[in-house]
Amino acid sequence: MTVNLESAPAVRGSGTPARAAASAGRRRFGSRAGALFVTPYALFVVFVFAVPLVYTVWISFHRFYFTAPGTHVDSPWVGLSNYRDVFTDPVVGQAFLNILVFLVINVPLTVGLSLVLATALNAKIRFRSFFRAAYYVPYVTASVALVAVWQFLFGSDGFVNHLLGPLAPNPSWLVNSHLAMPMIAVFVTWKQLGFFVMLYLAALQNIGNELYEAASVDGAGRIRQFFTVTVPGVRPATTLVAIYAIITGANLFSEPYLLTGGGGPDNSSVSPVLLMYQKGIEQAHPDFAAALGVVLVAFVLVVSLAARKFTERGN
Amino acid sequence: MTASAKPPQPQLQPQSPPQSPQSQPQAPAPRPRRRVRPGRIAQYVLLSLGALVFLFPFYYMLVGSFRGTTAGDLSSAVPTGLTGGNYSAINGAISLGRSLLNSGIMTIGVLVCTLVFGLLAGYALAQLRFRGRGTVFAVLLLVQMVPFQLLTLPLYVLVVRDYGLGDNYLGMMLPFAINSTAVFLFRQFFLTMPQSLFEAARIDGASELRILFRIALPMARPAVLTALLLTFIGPWNEFLWPFLVTKKSTMEPLAVSLASFLSNLQGTVSNPAGALLAGACVLAVPAVALFVLFQRHFTSTDIDSGVKG
Numbered sequence A: 001m002t003v004n005l006e007s008a009p010a011v012r013g014s015g016t017p018a019r020a021a022a023s024a025g026r027r028r029f030g031s032r033a034g035a036l037f038v039t040p041y042a043l044f045v046v047f048v049f050a051v052p053l054v055y056t057v058w059i060s061f062h063r064f065y066f067t068a069p070g071t072h073v074d075s076p077w078v079g080l081s082n083y084r085d086v087f088t089d090p091v092v093g094q095a096f097l098n099i100l101v102f103l104v105i106n107v108p109l110t111v112g113l114s115l116v117l118a119t120a121l122n123a124k125i126r127f128r129s130f131f132r133a134a135y136y137v138p139y140v141t142a143s144v145a146l147v148a149v150w151q152f153l154f155g156s157d158g159f160v161n162h163l164l165g166p167l168a169p170n171p172s173w174l175v176n177s178h179l180a181m182p183m184i185a186v187f188v189t190w191k192q193l194g195f196f197v198m199l200y201l202a203a204l205q206n207i208g209n210e211l212y213e214a215a216s217v218d219g220a221g222r223i224r225q226f227f228t229v230t231v232p233g234v235r236p237a238t239t240l241v242a243i244y245a246i247i248t249g250a251n252l253f254s255e256p257y258l259l260t261g262g263g264g265p266d267n268s269s270v271s272p273v274l275l276m277y278q279k280g281i282e283q284a285h286p287d288f289a290a291a292l293g294v295v296l297v298a299f300v301l302v303v304s305l306a307a308r309k310f311t312e313r314g315n
Numbered sequence B: 001m002t003a004s005a006k007p008p009q010p011q012l013q014p015q016s017p018p019q020s021p022q023s024q025p026q027a028p029a030p031r032p033r034r035r036v037r038p039g040r041i042a043q044y045v046l047l048s049l050g051a052l053v054f055l056f057p058f059y060y061m062l063v064g065s066f067r068g069t070t071a072g073d074l075s076s077a078v079p080t081g082l083t084g085g086n087y088s089a090i091n092g093a094i095s096l097g098r099s100l101l102n103s104g105i106m107t108i109g110v111l112v113c114t115l116v117f118g119l120l121a122g123y124a125l126a127q128l129r130f131r132g133r134g135t136v137f138a139v140l141l142l143v144q145m146v147p148f149q150l151l152t153l154p155l156y157v158l159v160v161r162d163y164g165l166g167d168n169y170l171g172m173m174l175p176f177a178i179n180s181t182a183v184f185l186f187r188q189f190f191l192t193m194p195q196s197l198f199e200a201a202r203i204d205g206a207s208e209l210r211i212l213f214r215i216a217l218p219m220a221r222p223a224v225l226t227a228l229l230l231t232f233i234g235p236w237n238e239f240l241w242p243f244l245v246t247k248k249s250t251m252e253p254l255a256v257s258l259a260s261f262l263s264n265l266q267g268t269v270s271n272p273a274g275a276l277l278a279g280a281c282v283l284a285v286p287a288v289a290l291f292v293l294f295q296r297h298f299t300s301t302d303i304d305s306g307v308k309g
Helices: A007-015 A020-060 A081-088 A090-122 A128-140 A143-154 A159-167 A180-204 A209-217 A222-233 A235-251 A254-259 A272-282 A286-311 B008-012 B020-026 B030-066 B085-094 B096-127 B133-145 B148-162 B169-176 B180-191 B195-203 B208-219 B221-237 B240-245 B254-268 B272-293 B300-307
Strands: none
Touching: A020 A286, A020 B096, A020 B133, A020 B148, A020 B208, A081 A090, A081 A286, A090 A128, A090 A180, A090 A222, A090 A235, A090 A272, A090 A286, A090 B030, A128 A180, A128 B030, A128 B272, A143 A159, A143 A180, A143 A254, A143 B030, A143 B254, A143 B272, A180 A222, A180 A235, A180 A254, A180 B030, A209 A222, A222 A235, A235 A272, A235 A286, A235 B148, A254 A272, A254 B254, A272 A286, A272 B148, A272 B240, A286 B148, B030 B085, B030 B272, B085 B096, B085 B254, B085 B272, B096 B133, B096 B169, B096 B180, B096 B208, B096 B221, B096 B254, B096 B272, B133 B180, B148 B169, B148 B240, B169 B221, B169 B240, B180 B221, B195 B208, B208 B221, B221 B272, B240 B254, B254 B272
């Protein structure tokens, strides 16, 4: 899953310039201090990531009940029974389908818009910092706050429908089973775009100017240069954007919970994490939710690998 | 466009030998000038359109939060009949002060933990040698790739049911206590500092802790600032986790109480849309203000190194 291996040489860089004497002294001292310094973080990772991860897998193979602290209830082994329930639940299928719809809209839109905006922003232009700030304002704002505005903009009697007049969709954006999920995908694209613009801006710094000069000597126009120099030049960033978008999609919760009132209409915008919440906590079937979580991780891995293959194909 | 596109054409025709030596040296000169200007205009149009799409909802949110009657129609984009009533209404419905305090405690707790433990870990990973360093670093990269929401269910079972930390600040902070991205950022920054600097201090007998806080930290100020900003928006904006661990409304951070207002308390005030937008403004302003204030220090390269992994 490691996307960018640029950090690997850095690991070596810190260790190998071994000037023998200094390094020996450092090792003696450093080993105790280093281990000590890293202990709180290591404990944090164990208790917040490793234990829950293993615990999910464990729960997914057992019949599991919520209990009050201190009371003990048996959790019998049930094998793949929870997984069978997950795979036969039609809403689960719908949720994964919804995520695919989300990705099909979100990934190309994110990649395209953020790359174009970053390219435009990369030139020496006036008001650069204003534009940059404008793009990342949604990114730093809470989803809950933005959802409040969007509900208001895209509600049945909202700003956008007033603007569109008779062209407004009926039923309206957020309560239309064909439009609810695309709306969420557009919302998330809008909210996250500033982050990806930043990412592409950094990636653009790595493309040498001489490539553009060579291209323009060969008679390539700006559009041609964009496709033959810029797009291949930022390919690693594109892979990162795609994988990041997939993880965002897999994490989708607040938007369907708040924007479309719990995944409606008719589950057309339900997401796997929302389903985990509904089944696991609202309906008290944590074992089902745990199995769903494991399936979701597998899904994320497969889609990420596919995306990586796809974006790196040109190399 | 069409007029300016014509002149280079004769140059492409080889049939006019007497003119070509004259027009050829001329042609390259106007070409870049001509290409830049429409491109520039297109660039500004594109960027301005984008900025409009990005900022309009915020403008709408602000205006709507101050209007006496907030409706969805076009007129509510015009700032007339402004009043602070929506702010007192939302304050009455969800006790804004208490929610803000909860958000603040949670966020500051996370920031302090991330700064203290993250700096220690980042420094150790960059400049110290110890057994297991490679493993810790590999895990650090892995952790950034795990979708956090997947862990919420087992974490909920552990934290709320087993440890009894529901409705508790510790329980609210726990999953975010140390931001792995910040640890990574610190490590990357400390890696760029010359080892000889630290070795000199060691020879003088300084302890590693002293070296970290007296020598490395003052130089790492940009990284610390970026990490602070990146870490801040996590717990401040987080909804799902505090939503799960808080049952009492007096413990809810602002994002959670605003969400509950959004889904089931709107009937309690006279101008619900305005009150909701007022709450959204209160939630949005601290994060946006921090970013705009520190935007010079928050550079794209920092983000880039922050997400590598």
